[in-house]
Amino acid sequence: MRELNEGVKRIYTDMKSYFLEPPIFSEPNKNTVQLVLKNNIAARSVRKMEGLRSISIQEWAELKPLAREIIYYIANIDHCTTKQLLEATGKSRQAILRHLKTQLKENGGPVEEHGSSPSDPTKYFSIE
Incomplete structure (x- = not known):
């Protein structure tokens, strides 16, 4: 690990650059962290191609x-x-x-x- 919290910052940056919804962090039992990443590659590809046609x-x-x-x-x-x-x-x-x-x-x-x-x-x- 090069820098503290670098991974979290990178997740936000990369998801934004790929036009994905931001990640959802939660602490279901105060001992663990749950991370949900929504990634619909098919929908993203269709939007990109339609707009750039x-x-x-x-x-x-x-x-x-x-x-x-x-x-x-x-x-x-x-x-x-x-x-x-x-x-x-x-x-x-x-x-x-x-x-x-x-x-x-x-x-x-x-x-x-x-x-x-x-x-x-x-x-x-x-x-x-």
């Missing part, structure tokens, strides 16, 4: 890594807010907004913006 392999290869991460994340959770993208990627708000702008449908990308104005607090993004 509109992008060719060549277009995908030409995208910057953060743009790929944003598109992949949106495709796997159906729709998301800027705040969710900030939390999922750990990048700055400016970087997220810059990459989102280049991937909007109006600019030739697969991402669709849903909101009444640029500053709409209920705005979210999806891939149609």
Whole structure:
């Protein structure tokens, strides 16, 4: 073991990066710890493929890594807010907004913006 609690942190990080539900920890009898990991590979694969169908392999290869991460994340959770993208990627708000702008449908990308104005607090993004 390299670091105390490193395994638990890694479980949370890895599950989030694979678009899985967070782990559930419990202490059924105060002497043991029970860990439940929900993993539906089939459903996750279908969501990923459905969301990314509109992008060719060549277009995908030409995208910057953060743009790929944003598109992949949106495709796997159906729709998301800027705040969710900030939390999922750990990048700055400016970087997220810059990459989102280049991937909007109006600019030739697969991402669709849903909101009444640029500053709409209920705005979210999806891939149609």
